Amino acid sequence: MDNKLTMVEAVNLALDHAMDNDPDVVLLGEDIGVNGGVFRATQGLRDKYGLKRVMDTPLAETLIAGISVGMAAQGMKPVAEIQFMGFIFPAMEQLICHAARMRNRTRGRLACPLVLRAPFGGGIHAPEHHSESTEALFAHIPGLRVVIPSSPVRAYGLLRAAINEPDPVIFLEPKRIYRASKQIIDAASDPLPLDTCFTLKVGQDVTLVSWGASVRETMEAADILEGHGIFAEVIDVATIKPLDMETILTSVRKTGRCVIVHEACRSFGVGAEIAAGLMERAFDDLKAPVERVTGFDTTMPYYRMEDHYLPQADDIVRASIKSLARH
Secondary structure, three states: OEEEEOHHHHHHHHHHHHHHHOOOEEEEEOOOOOOOOOOOOOOOHHHHHOOOOEEEOOOOHHHHHHHHHHHHHOOOEEEEEOOOHHHOHHHHHHHHHHHOOHHHHOOOOOOOOOEEEEEEOOOOOOOOOOOOOOHHHHHOOOOOEEEOOOOHHHHHHHHHHHHHOOOOEEEEEEHHHOOOOOEEEEOOOOOOOOOOOEEEEOOOOEEEEEOOOHHHHHHHHHHHHHHOOOOEEEEEOOEEEOOOHHHHHHHHHHHOOEEEEEEEEOOOOHHHHHHHHHHHHOHHHOOOOOEEEEEOOOOOOOHHHHHHHOOOHHHHHHHHHHHHHOO
16 A cells, blocks of 8 residues: 655654564664654554564663674664664764674674664754764775665665665664655555665756755755756765765766765765765866865754754755856
């Protein structure tokens, strides 16, 4: 049956589908059972599958990650939730030193098929430690796959694909758009491909590259530019590690211009990696320097300053026009 769902409902449906089809899939995290998670992404699943498959844990991110690594190494498929990405740092030792290295350490004898979900990003007027966008930390680590959906359909298809993966996946959910829109989702549809960018809008004047919640502002900017006779091609990166540079390169070789948009701070981010890849492999095709529209190199501010920190459609339009003015 088709359903029109929000992103958080799509996440719930993907988890339900995975648990219904594979008894090795288990969920664990803080308040995910009785309460259904702080954003209700796991609502109803404990009642349906029982407390042995939907497990409330103590407030201990190291424990959540460590148990997940152990389960995965022994053939189970844990899907762990870190309540907010700002609390993920205690889990990083287990993820970086153990989950990411399991296949290499055992020379292929053991895999680590775990998924670690975390709501991330700003825009919900949250307190400190609740609005970080630190995806670049995990993208830097060999052995970790990093996936970021930008719509309900992609959240459903990409999460199902992530759970099927034999190696660890960091699945980051932009909470600012958890309930921002609804889409028709066919529960019986195939998982979407990982490691692939999605071209959301075709154009020939400038390439706009983004991921996560910022895709909304990027699409809005593309519509504004079209009103001025400028046709932008919009690419949703979706999987930032491994990065599908071929799709981005193909677009930029056509348009000759690129604007990269992300809400994470500017320095040493995924946007810089994409820009470097374009300089290395498409330098002769670029008609202007690559532009970046990003957050600032500061801690995410409290809610009164969030809109100033987060990239807005007008910022993307200005960067696009600046690129077009260069020859």
